[in-house]
Amino acid sequence: MAEYIFGRNAVLELLNSNKVEVLYVQKGNLKGSIEKIIGKAKDDKIVIKYVDKNKLDNISQGGTHQGVAAAVLEYKYFQVDDILNEAYEKKEDPFIIILDEIEDPHNLGAIIRTAEVAGAHGVIIPKRRSATVNSVVHKASAGATSYLKIAKVTNITETIKYLKAKNIFIYGADGEAKSFYNETNLTGPIGIVVGNEGKGITKLVKQNCDELIKIPMFGNINSLNASNAAAIILYEVVRQRNEEK
Structure with a gap:
């Protein structure tokens, strides 16, 4: 079961930890740290989907997504x-x-x-x-x-x-x-x-x-x-x- 993470800092940290399966980016929202996020995703050959703002609004359920979200696997707990x-x-x-x-x-x-x-x-x-x-x-x-x-x-x-x-x-x-x-x-x-x-x-x-x-x-x-x-x-x-x- 996938879990959605949203917000630029949170998504970038997850990209650095190699836990992102799919990256969702708001169409036209490609300025600032979004460029770094997209570049990292491309380097790691992660699927990138450019979507409307409504899609990200639904993923974040009203949270502040800053134009980006990521699908990751459910958190794996440690012992x-x-x-x-x-x-x-x-x-x-x-x-x-x-x-x-x-x-x-x-x-x-x-x-x-x-x-x-x-x-x-x-x-x-x-x-x-x-x-x-x-x-x-x-x-x-x-x-x-x-x-x-x-x-x-x-x-x-x-x-x-x-x-x-x-x-x-x-x-x-x-x-x-x-x-x-x-x-x-x-x-x-x-x-x-x-x-x-x-x-x-x-x-x-x-x-x-x-x-x-x-x-x-x-x-x-x-x-x-x-x-x-x-x-x-x-x-x-x-x-x-x-x-x-």
């Missing part, structure tokens, strides 16, 4: 061990993001984007009650789904237990935690759990985290968007790891 091996092959401590029922695909895409830029080795999501990798996630990630390994597991709690058995310390982001994220040692092999947009981390997952951490809040609103909270904590990991070098 948790693939993520671990990514770290070991780079001779780095594993740095994994675990998402506990993130339901908004825009949030999922944004977290994947931040995780990839921050140098994380992979993202783990549950099979149920979670957004999955689709066209919205691809676009929101700005193409990061083409580079970062994403695993989909049956049970997040059992996966956390598996990671802990591999000597990976699991931190859960929770507003009721006693420890602040920037006062906690986030170096070494770690997993960061980010919970649902409204409910946060589920009870059983929270109980299986090694330590809970929180972001200080000083305003009248006592919570952050899940992707924003993830970005803050992920870059604290980056800061601490760089200081350790």
